Amino acid sequence: xxxxxxxxxxxxxxxxxxxxxxxxxxxxxxxxxxxxxxxxxxxxxxxxxxxxxxxxxxxxxxxxxxxxxxxxxxxxxxxxxxxxxxxxxxxxxxxxxxxxxxxxxxxxxxxxxxxxxxxxxxxxxxxxxxxxxxxxxxxxxxxxxxxxxxxxxxxxxxxxxxxxxxxxxxxxxxxxxxxxxxxxxxxxxxxxxxxxxxxxxxxxxxxxxxxxxxxxxxxxxxxxxxxxxxxxxxxxxxxxxxxxxxxxxxxxxxxxxxxxxxxxxxxxxxxxxxxxxxxxxxxxxxxxxxxxxxxxxxxxxxxxxxxxxxxxxxxxxxxxxxxxxxxxxxxxxxxxxxxxxxxxxxxxxxxxxxxxxxxxxxxxxxxxxxxxxxxxxxxxxxxxxxxxxxxxxxxxxxxxxxxxxxxxxxxxxxxxxxxxxxxxxxxxxxxxxxxxxxxxxxxxxxxxxxxxxxxxxxxxxxxxxxxxxxxxxxxxxxxxxxxxxxxxxxxxxxxxxxxxxxxxxxxxxxxxxxxxxxxxxxxxxxxxxxxxxxxxxxxxxxxxxxxxxxxxxxxxxxxxxxxxxxxxxxxxxxxxxxxxxxxxxxxxxxxxxxxxxxxxxxxxxxxxxxxxxxxxxxxxxxxxxxxxxxxxxxxxxxxxxxxxxxxxxxxxxxxxxxxxxxxxxxxxxxxxxxxxxxxxxxxxxxxxxxxxxxxxxxxxxxxxxxxxxxxxxxxxxxxxxxxxxxxxxxxxxxxxxxxxxxxxxxxxxxxxxxxxxxxxxxxxxxxxxxxxxxxxxxxxxxxxxxxxxxxxxxxxxxxxxxxxxxxxxxxxxxxxxxxxxxxxxxxxxxxxxxxxxxxxxxxxxxxxxxxxxxxxxxxxxxxxxxxxxxxxxxxxxxxxxxxx
Numbered sequence: 001x002x003x004x005x006x007x008x009x010x011x012x013x014x015x016x017x018x019x020x021x022x023x024x025x026x027x028x029x030x031x032x033x034x035x036x037x038x039x040x041x042x043x044x045x046x047x048x049x050x051x052x053x054x055x056x057x058x059x060x061x062x063x064x065x066x067x068x069x070x071x072x073x074x075x076x077x078x079x080x081x082x083x084x085x086x087x088x089x090x091x092x093x094x095x096x097x098x099x100x101x102x103x104x105x106x107x108x109x110x111x112x113x114x115x116x117x118x119x120x121x122x123x124x125x126x127x128x129x130x131x132x133x134x135x136x137x138x139x140x141x142x143x144x145x146x147x148x149x150x151x152x153x154x155x156x157x158x159x160x161x162x163x164x165x166x167x168x169x170x171x172x173x174x175x176x177x178x179x180x181x182x183x184x185x186x187x188x189x190x191x192x193x194x195x196x197x198x199x200x201x202x203x204x205x206x207x208x209x210x211x212x213x214x215x216x217x218x219x220x221x222x223x224x225x226x227x228x229x230x231x232x233x234x235x236x237x238x239x240x241x242x243x244x245x246x247x248x249x250x251x252x253x254x255x256x257x258x259x260x261x262x263x264x265x266x267x268x269x270x271x272x273x274x275x276x277x278x279x280x281x282x283x284x285x286x287x288x289x290x291x292x293x294x295x296x297x298x299x300x301x302x303x304x305x306x307x308x309x310x311x312x313x314x315x316x317x318x319x320x321x322x323x324x325x326x327x328x329x330x331x332x333x334x335x336x337x338x339x340x341x342x343x344x345x346x347x348x349x350x351x352x353x354x355x356x357x358x359x360x361x362x363x364x365x366x367x368x369x370x371x372x373x374x375x376x377x378x379x380x381x382x383x384x385x386x387x388x389x390x391x392x393x394x395x396x397x398x399x400x401x402x403x404x405x406x407x408x409x410x411x412x413x414x415x416x417x418x419x420x421x422x423x424x425x426x427x428x429x430x431x432x433x434x435x436x437x438x439x440x441x442x443x444x445x446x447x448x449x450x451x452x453x454x455x456x457x458x459x460x461x462x463x464x465x466x467x468x469x470x471x472x473x474x475x476x477x478x479x480x481x482x483x484x485x486x487x488x489x490x491x492x493x494x495x496x497x498x499x500x501x502x503x504x505x506x507x508x509x510x511x512x513x514x515x516x517x518x519x520x521x522x523x524x525x526x527x528x529x530x531x532x533x534x535x536x537x538x539x540x541x542x543x544x545x546x547x548x549x550x551x552x553x554x555x556x557x558x559x560x561x562x563x564x565x566x567x568x569x570x571x572x573x574x575x576x577x578x579x580x581x582x583x584x585x586x587x588x589x590x591x592x593x594x595x596x597x598x599x600x601x602x603x604x605x606x607x608x609x610x611x612x613x614x615x616x617x618x619x620x621x622x623x624x625x626x627x628x629x630x631x632x633x634x635x636x637x638x639x640x641x642x643x644x645x646x647x648x649x650x651x652x653x654x655x656x657x658x659x660x661x662x663x664x665x666x667x668x669x670x671x672x673x674x675x676x677x678x679x680x681x682x683x684x685x686x687x688x689x690x691x692x693x694x695x696x697x698x699x700x701x702x703x704x705x706x707x708x709x710x711x712x713x714x715x716x717x718x719x720x721x722x723x724x725x726x727x728x729x730x731x732x733x734x735x736x737x738x739x740x741x742x743x744x745x746x747x748x749x750x751x752x753x754x755x756x757x758x759x760x761x762x763x764x765x766x767x768x769x770x771x772x773x774x775x776x777x778x779x780x781x782x783x784x785x786x787x788x789x790x791x792x793x794x795x796x797x798x799x800x801x802x803x804x805x806x807x808x809x810x811x812x813x814x815x816x817x818x819x820x821x822x823x824x825x826x827x828x829x830x831x832x833x834x835x836x837x838x839x840x841x842x843x844x845x846x847x848x849x850x851x852x853x854x855x856x857x858x859x860x861x862x863x864x865x866x867x868x869x870x871x872x873x874x875x876x877x878x879x880x881x882x883x884x
Contacts, residue, residue, distance in 0.1 A: 003167035011160045023119060026140040027108045030121035033067035033138035035106055037074070038123040047074075047125065047134050052082045053090055061085070069138040070118065074125075076134045077102055094137075098122055101135045110142075117142040207270075207290030210277075215239055215253035218285060227290050228265055248272070252288060262293065269293050309468050312340050316472055321479030324486035326354055327369050333450060333476040334372035341468065342452035344373040344432060346380060348387060348395075349440070349448035353480070356487030362446045364389045364396045369448070379426035393419045394437045395449055402446055404470055407435040408460040434460035438473040442481035450476070492551065505531040509803055510539045510618035511674075511732040514707030516715055518727040520680065525726030526553035526609070527678045528561055532568045535844065535855045537618040537737045537803050540568055543630065543676040543728055547608030559588070560609060560653070571846035574613045574626035575661040578650070581611060582628055582661070585654035609653045612676055618737045619801065621670065626663045628653045631682065634696060635666060636673035636710075640703035644693070670736040673710065675700045680725035681718055692718075700731075707731040737801065741768075747785060747796040754785045757798055761808075768802055773858055776839035777808060780856050783836055784810040791816065793851065805841065806858045813851040 037043070037060065046055040056074050060083035064072040071085035079093045100107045101122040108121040118139040125134035182190055201208060207224030211217055217239050220230055234242055239252040248263045251274060258274040271293045277285045320332045326349065334345040348366035352359050365388045368381050381387055389395040392415045394405040407413045410424075410433055417424040434454040440447045450473050454461060461469075505513045513531055526546025534540055542564055546556045563584055567577045612630040616623050625633060625645050629652035632644045647664035650656060668674075675696075682692035699714045710731045719727065743764045745757050758778050765774045781798065788796045792812030801807040836843055840856035847853075 003171065004164055007160045007163050007167070011157070026119040027121065029067060030069055030119055030138040030140050031106060031108050031123070032121075033063065033069050033072060034121045034123040034136045036067070037063050037072055037138070038106075038125045038134075038136040043074075043125055043136075044127050044133055047076060047082070056083045057087075057090070059083075064138075067138065070141050071137075071139050073137045073139070074134060075137075077132065082134075098135050098137070101137075102132055104130075104132050207288075209252065209288040209290070211239060211252050211286050211288065213255075213284035217242065217252075224290055227268060227270060227292060252286075255286070258288075308340060312336065313468075313471060313475070316475055320476050321482065324483045324490075326356070326480060326483045326487055329476070329479050329483045330448075331370040331372070333472075333480075334370040337452060337469075337472060338373040341465075341472070342373070342436075343455045343458055344371075344378075344380070344453035346371050346451045346453070347440075347448065348451070349480070350446075351386070353447045353484050356484050356489075356491050358488075359445050359447060362399050362402065364391075364399050366395075366399075366448055373453075379423060379430050381423075390419055394435065395419075395451070398437045398439050398449055399446055402439055402441060404439065404466055405437040406461055406463070406466050407437070408462070409433065410435055431455040434458070436461045436466050436469050438466075438469045440473055440477040440480060442477045445481075447477060447480055447484070489551065502528075502530055506533055507804070508533045508539055510537055510616060510735055510737070511541075512707055512735070513730065513732045514711045515731070516711045516727070516729040518680075518715065518719070518723065520549060520723055520726050525549045525680075526557040527680060527726035527728040528557050529676065529728045529730045530561060530564065531730070531732075532565065534568065534571060534615065535807055535842070535846075535857055536809060536853075537801050537807070539616050539618070539732075541614040541616065541674060541676055541730060541732055542611065543678055543730055544609065544611040545630065545678045545680070545726070545728075549726075556609065560585070560611070564611070564613070569844075571844055573663070573848075574615055574624050575663045577613055578611065578626045578628050578661045579656070582650075582653050582656040585609065586656070589654050610679075611653060614674065614676065616668075616674065616732070616734060618735060619742060621668050621734065621736050623666045623668055623674065624663050625665075626650075626661050628656070628661070631677065631679055631693075634673075634675035634677075634700050635668065636675060636700055638669055638671040638703060640701050642697045642701045668734050670734055672734045673700070673705075673707065674730075674732045674734065675710070675714075676730040676732075677714075678726065678728045680723050680727040681714070681729060683723070683725055707733050737803065741802040743800040745798045747789070747798055749789055749792075749794050749796060751786065751789055754782060754789065757785060758782055761798070761800060764800060765806075770802075770806060770860065773806065773860070777806065777858060779835050780808050780839055780858070781810070784808065784854050784856070787854075788812040788814075795850075804860070806860060807855055808840075808858070809853050809855045811848075811851060811853040815847060815852055 040059075040063075043056070046052050049055055052074075060072040060074060064070075064085060072083060073081060073089075073094065074083040075081045075094050079098075081089050081092050081094050084090055101124045104124045104126065106121065106123040108119065110117070110119050118141045120137055120139040122135055122137040124132045125136055127133050185193060201221045204221070205223055207227045208219070208221045209217065209224050210219040215238050217230075217234055217237055220228075220234055224230065225234070228242070228244060228248075230242055240249045242249070244252070245264055248265065248270075251258055251261065251263070251272060255276070256274065257276070258272055261272045263270050263272055269292070271291045272288060274286055274288045277287055316333075316336045319336055321329055322332065323329065330347040330349060334347050337345045346368060347370040349369045350359050350363055350365075351367055354367065354369065365386060367386045368383050371378075371380065371383050374380065389399070391400075394407055394413075394416055397403075397415075398405045407416055410416055411428055413435075416435065432453045432455040436452040438450050438452070440450055450469075452461065452465075452469050505515065508531075510533075511531070515529055517527065517529070519525060526544075526548060528542075528544050530540070530542040532540040532542065542561075544557070544560055544564075546553045546560070560581070563581060564577070567580050572580065610628055610630040612625065612627045612633060614623060614625040614633060623635070623645065625647050627647045628650045632646045635643050635645050637643075645664050645666055648662040650659065650661050677696070682689060682696065687695070695718060696714070699717045700710055705713075711729055714729060714731075715727075743761070745760060747753050747757050758781055761781055762774050762778055765771060765777060770777075785796070785798060788810050792814040794813055795811075796813075797809075797811045799807075799809040799811075801809070836856055839858065841859055843854070843856040845852055845854050
């Protein structure tokens with residue numbers, strides 16, 4: 001707008017000036033034209049001639065055109081026009097201010113004439129005598145002057161427009177550059193920004209310097225002047241002339257980037273940061289910031305110590321208690337504190353804690369459990385030694401009062417030296433000079449102590465160190481108490497499991513047995529095995545697995561094992577026994593879910609327990625197996641080939657839901673091996689079940705291997721490391737009962753057939769050298785055969801087996817079993833089973849698909865056989881009871 005106003009003013013001024021100059025030029029031209037024509041030779045003669053107009057008009061027109069005036073008028077003193085550019089004016093009387101010209105003086109005037117407003121000049125025409133004889137006037141109309149100005153006006157306007165456009169473009173470019181340099185800020189914002197810049201620059205408590213590429217100081221705020229003690233005229237001077245430290249001056253003058261470099265300025269420690277402004281500006285300058293770190297250095301040191309201790313506490317939380325082993329946890333505590341906090345750490349615990357028991361009181365008799373930070377020739381008590389801390393020592397005081405004790409200077413501590421003066425001197429000579437004793441407390445009970453020692457150039461302990469030691473010991477005490485409680489529970493579970501597991505296999509002739517049991521890494525589990533002798537030269541082999549570990553798994557294993565023993569006394573077939581066991585587990589689970597213990601919690605279910613029950617008959621070499629979710633047994637034939645006896649798969653115990661259990665049978669030659677195992681032997685993350693079974697096939701195969709050799713080979717080849725699950729392995733090599741030790745007879749369903757069979761049995765007993773028990777055996781056989789003939793069904797079969805005992809078996813096709821009872825005085829029978837029970841060590845009944853078998857087992861010696869007098873007393877007492 002300013003440029004436009006200036007251009008407009010200039011244009012007006014030029015127009016006015018041009019008009020003024022044109023008017024002046026018109027006056028000059030008209031006067032010159034009038035005077036020139038007035039002094040032209042022959043003008044006076046033409047005026048005095050007969051026709052002046054005819055003579056002068058052509059000359060006047062030529063002169064007018066040459067002079068550039070609008071008219072050249074000649075008239076005499078009478079005012080009659082002689083020449084004119086407008087011919088209609090010839091001969092007319094001219095009206096105008098010509099009196100001055102008539103008097104002989106030339107003049108120039110502006111007035112309204114015949115041509116309109118005009119600039120007119122008049123000059124007198126004189127004769128030879130100087131007498132005015134006529135007047136010549138030359139007018140120029142104002143309109144002609146204006147036309148001249150108007151012809152120049154477009155040039156003026158174009159020039160003004162060009163000037164305005166040039167000014168606008170220049171102003172736009174300047175404005176754009178200024179806007180770019182000021183980032184779009186207006187004057188008010190720029191003013192406010194610079195005010196804030198100055199306020200912040202000089203009010204901030206951080207020194208700011210700006211240096212140029214030539215090493216001169218361009219700007220320094222008040223804080224920088226104070227920190228560096230700069231002179232008043234520092235700005236603009238080279239930095240190496242400001243009296244600064246050589247290193248500081250070198251940094252300020254160079255192009256080097258710096259981050260938190262510490263420089264000395266007088267008695268101050270300054271932290272310098274230097275950055276280049278090249279990415280942010282066009283000038284190659286650098287900005288340097290300074291902070292006074294003299295006081296912060298001490299604080300940063302303390303903060304670093306605190307940060308290190310927080311990191312140590314975090315590491316302690318991650319490291320201490322990684323295992324549930326009390327000595328190992330104590331060692332982790334000692335290793336964590338060395339060397340970050342103490343030079344030496346010792347841990348002493350009560351023996352009850354090491355055994356997993358609850359400490360009965362604060363005893364000052366502790367066992368050194370862990371040491372860290374000492375060389376082999378250290379003078380402290382060794383690990384494992386039981387230390388009795390005498391009253392007055394820091395250790396005894398800490399245990400008795402349950403508080404920490406600080407001994408910054410051991411050389412001046414008579415209480416500490418009172419424990420063992422000679423050893424105390426050796427410890428001081430070793431370089432140990434400071435001690436912090438912290439009790440290990442959990443749930444208000446002192447478990448032991450942790451002693452932190454410092455030696456050499458390490459500073460003595462102070463109260464802050466003691467607070468950290470208490471925090472560290474408090475965290476470790478919880479882990480030690482957890483390990484103690486786990487030790488107790490583990491010991492309880494191990495004791496329970498050992499009490500429930502078979503301590504050995506019973507003596508019997510049918511099998512040669514070897515076994516292995518390997519607990520898992522997690523501790524006590526629920527795997528078990530059993531060898532249960534059965535009547536009739538038969539043996540039951542059992543393996544089972546309860547999912548989980550700990551007391552519940554061990555207790556469940558015991559419950560299942562007892563149940564199997566109870567069912568085995570009923571001499572049930574494998575499929576019936578497994579079915580009864582499945583029903584029992586389901587019933588136990590239902591009762592546990594419905595009932596609560598004293599603390600209001602329910603017992604976990606037995607779901608997941610598996611069992612394999614195998615009966616081997618040494619008379620026939622027959623193997624019968626039934627399973628509930630358990631891996632199949634391996635059968636190793638005498639030539640070393642291996643097959644798997646695979647009963648129909650049944651769900652684990654408690655999940656059968658009434659489903660039938662089927663058996664698998666096989667006949668084995670003598671010298672074959674039965675291999676029973678739990679799934680812990682097969683589980684491996686690097687192989688599937690089929691691969692594991694194939695590996696087991698390779699491990700148990702081969703001829704002429706004893707069961708012990710097979711057990712050792714399987715454990716070595718199948719388990720390279722401690723398993724994640726329990727492993728139970730049972731290997732049994734079969735034997736057959738010799739045919740000469742088996743006697744069998746078929747009996748006709750006639751009471752008369754009892755005598756011949758009894759006599760044949762007596763002869764067989766004589767052949768076996770068992771005449772001393774022949775009487776009792778004959779009574780047993782007579783009673784059992786008579787019952788079978790009288791109450792049973794055909795076929796009736798009698799068998800004698802000579803094993804460790806003499807077994808008498810009478811089988812028939814009836815499923816009704818006799819029961820021992822007291823006979824009434826009017827009964828003719830009912831007392832035979834008293835004889836059987838009296839003469840036999842054991843007797844019972846087992847059922848088969850063809851009926852039942854009543855068996856009775858007798859000892860091969862006569863110690864248990866009653867004499868006649870005792871037998872009479874027994875019956876007399878029975879009758880006396882009946883009479884009463």
